[in-house]
Amino acid sequence: MLEIRELYASIGEKEILRGVNLTVKPGEVHAIMGPNGSGKSTLSSVIAGREEYQVTSGDVLWDGKSILELAPEERAHLGLFLGFQYPVEIPGVSVSNFVKTALNAVRAARGEEALDASSMLKKMREALQLLEMDKGFLSRSLNEGFSGGEKKRNEIFQMAMLEPRLAILDETDSGLDIDALRIVAQGVNGLRSAKASFVVITHYQRLLDYIIPDVVHVLLNGRIVKVGDKSLAYALEERGYDWIKKEVE
Amino acid sequence: MSQDELLQEVTATDYKYGFYSDIETDRMDAGLSEDVIRRISAKKMEPQWMTEWRLEAYRIWLEMDEPDWANVNYQKVDFQAISYYAAPVKKQITSLDEVDPELLKTFEKLGISLNEQKRLSGVAMDIIVDSVSVATTFKKTLAEKGVIFCSMSEAIQEHPELVKKYLGTVIPRTDNYYAALNSAVFTDGSFCYIPKGVRCPMELSTYFRINEANTGQFERTLIVADEGSFVSYLEGCTAPQRDENQLHAAVVELVALDHAEIKYSTVQNWYPGDAEGKGGVYNFVTKRGICEAYAKISWTQVETGSAVTWKYPSCILKGDYSIGEFYSVALTNHHQQADTGTKMIHLGRNTKSTIISKGISAGQSHNSYRGLVRMGPRAENARNFSQCDSLLMGDRCGAHTFPYIEVKNSTARTEHEATTSKIGEDQIFYCQQRGLNMEAAIALIINGYAKEVLNQLPMEFAVEAQKLLAISLEGSVG
């Protein structure tokens, strides 16, 4: 469903991605690990279509078709979701209003009617329940004054509402307490059973106890340098990245 | 009332205001003089005192200089080139085909029905018949409560004692250049009186009245809320009003007697000129209210139109424990210029005022907030809170804040907060990633930013104001 081929991307003069290859099939979970600054967030931004980054060569295919020419919202309409490492605040826009606007925009783009108010509310309630979140959360201003953990849960809440076909979760586990981690994983696994695919970016093997990955990739200096199964995550947790850096050299 | 009678009433109304009648004959030649003012007054069959009042205003105006302290630049108005008595719609429009397609597009975006479109662009009679029937039932409900709501011309004829008592008491003819000019030449506007203890049963709006009589470029509005009464007044419809005239110099006076409350909401969307900055309305408006004891006046404005706006809805908090509020969103795009804000004059004890101003600048526009908070020597324990926020879109626009604070009583307190922000690329990208296109993303962010003010508007008005903000920013990005 998602295929990244020899992707090179840079910002200004600085080359950040240097030949990334990654193939994600329906229902698969891929984990990407890698040291700070290795290009993980850049990769997710490029897939999502952030204009700041220039793709200098390579391609990103969705169901076999290139999406590089598509605007970010068009990619979202296809069913791509990005859980941000640093979710932004939008003052004065409530969580419910934001999610409603987003879901209806996606539906409209797919030629579906807007959800009526009661179905919308019902859907929100279900998502909140799944994520063990309080109803009061809906009327809060989007991410404004949210704790780190609340911001991350809000990302998962939106994911649950939008039901993407592929979700990239950029360090959604950072800053979460153990309970929240379990809850977030619940949200992911709920969607996973419906054949959605995931790219989970994380620094910690811990998350992968809850969300069992099919493949683990190590990104180093803008390149995937090692691919393995779950045991690779354990090895990284134990030994850090130095041995991989040495291997690469 | 039968259909025929209704029709007749409409035709009569139209004739009276020169809307569908032969406009050329009803239009005075350009120029301003005592003679012109006498003729305006005569055409309106005004009593002698009114004519004199106008002439006095004219003499005052002659002695004054056009103000130039506002942070705006524009080609000075040639007052001798304006016709002071003319129907506001210069052309007689008989079909929608003759209406500016840009205007129709805007109507469509606002979700205004075709019939409504015709009505707003001054077309079809049958639709006006409809709205007259609305206006008629609505007048009956008001009359039962003793509420007077009519045009200023009618008020001068029918309620001279009230007009005489209050006209010019809040904004004297000597107040400023444009107020003096307005006093001399105003052709129409709204008059509203709420009797003691009456809660006006509906929101009053010029939107309804404007169908009966088109108000001119020099509107004069006077609202008197007698003791313990309440009224909510909406000015301007949210649909764009194309104004071919250059200068719009209105005066609005509010009088809130003891324990009365007036809520005055405006959505101003006069023609802002085109994207290159050609054309558009100069909106030089004086608005002020006076509060007696325990009275409250609340101004809410959403300003998206006009090429140049110069406007400071103000409150004189004369009575003890009176309250003044000002909630404003001013959006400028392309080459628009706005210099707007408020004055809160605290005279009485324990008076309270709140100012929430949200400026949004895009394109190459300039947006200034200018506010004065004055605590007089008698204003013990007076309180003010001001919050002035500016939002910039792009880097060719400007936002400016000019807060003036004068405190003459040591127990009075003022608090002022100001912020300037930009719509972040990351905010837009976040919205886009969730499926919103760029324009929808910006509309959402802007409406969130302006929410505190939009919340003050009556429900349906708020919804339209939101759409208007979004439309006004179209083409400002991407």
Ligand SMILES: Nc1ncnc2c1ncn2[C@@H]1O[C@H](COP(=O)(O)OP(=O)(O)OP(=O)(O)O)[C@@H](O)[C@H]1O
């Ligand atoms: N907008 C930008 N301008 C300049 N440099 C950037 C920009 N975005 C990313 N970079 C640089 O690109 C490199 C990769 O950044 P990226 O955020 O993708 O790393 P990451 O793998 O997500 O790191 P972390 O684990 O800390 O989140 C870093 O050196 C970073 O400084």
Ligand SMILES: [Mg+2]
């Ligand atoms: Mg990162």
